[in-house]
Ligand code: DCP
């Protein structure tokens with residue numbers, strides 16, 4: 476028999492991910508595109524695909540692929556420019572739907588979110604049926620399809636949402652969590668990036684199950700603090716809560732130029748424009764008073780990237796130029812890409828100084 480403490484600790488997490496989101500919206504809004512391979516992205520010389528539909532994926536086209544390259548693979552590819560306003564609108568629609576089911580919604584991007592539906596009582600509490608209904612609601616409101624993963628934690632739900640894509644869902648019940656994770660290639664585990672994957676491959680470790688041979692101490696020794704989480708994950712355990720209203724930690728903008736910038740005045744001009752865009756974005760998101768660090772990124776024509784940053788606790792336009800000059804002193808060669816960004820503190824300076832809430836009574 477399961478004790479009440481144990482059963483309470485079993486959560487029901489759903490991960491929802493829209494199917495080829497930007498491309499699906501473009502096809503929905505222009506039926507002449509139905510059935511054709513479609514990519515959304517910059518049409519310019521150096522444009523890349525933000526995404527593409529499943530017809531285009533058959534040609535091996537994928538996100539972040541240069542459009543020119545994609546067109547070589549599939550000359551009939553329909554390339555549509557990005558319409559961010561439309562994607563944001565659809566994103567708001569789906570978030571409204573999520574809010575009908577739980578307050579514990581953690582958006583990961585415009586088209587993706589975790590939902591903790593442990594306390595949702597309808598559908599006899601079946602998270603599988605809840606996910607099905609959410610997908611139905613999404614289609615009714617947006618005419619777009621979504622896929623879902625259902626499981627006892629975030630890692631499993633996210634992996635499972637890919638299992639039946641597009642327009643499908645996959646459930647991993649709690650008692651199957653450990654077996655589900657055991658057969659996964661290690662790069663699927665949350666937080667295991669390229670470096671860790673390579674490190675483990677070099678040791679002959681390819682699937683999660685093989686990592687069970689290591690004790691917690693060995694895991695910590697090999698992977699530092701992350702080892703604790705990894706130890707749990709390979710056993711199907713992931714304790715991270717669904718965090719509603721994720722705090723934005725940084726904001727950045729960058730531009731890849733159609734032609735490399737050679738002259739200093741061109742570079743300054745481009746930088747100024749970029750910093751202005753960054754500032755506008757921060758104003759719009761009401762984050763200007765949270766700026767902690769300012770940074771810039773410069774990539775030269777040989778694809779070498781350099782960054783410079785300074786902690787100063789406020790947004791200062793001129794600081795970006797100073798950072799740029801610092802990098803330019805060392806490398807004044809033609810520039811292919813420029814980026815400007817800020818990292819943010821969780822609270823604005825004003826907010827910290829003000830009393831947080833009025834005392835009760
Ligand atoms: N996106 C982007 N640049 C990338 C990856 C994605 O601009 N390198 C955008 C376009 C996608 C959206 O984010 O439509 C969502 O990303 P996903 O990874 O969820 O990809 P899709 O929704 O397009 O496809 P899938 O059906 O595989 O989820």
Ligand code: MG
Pocket residue numbers: 492493494495496586
């Ligand atoms: Mg998606």
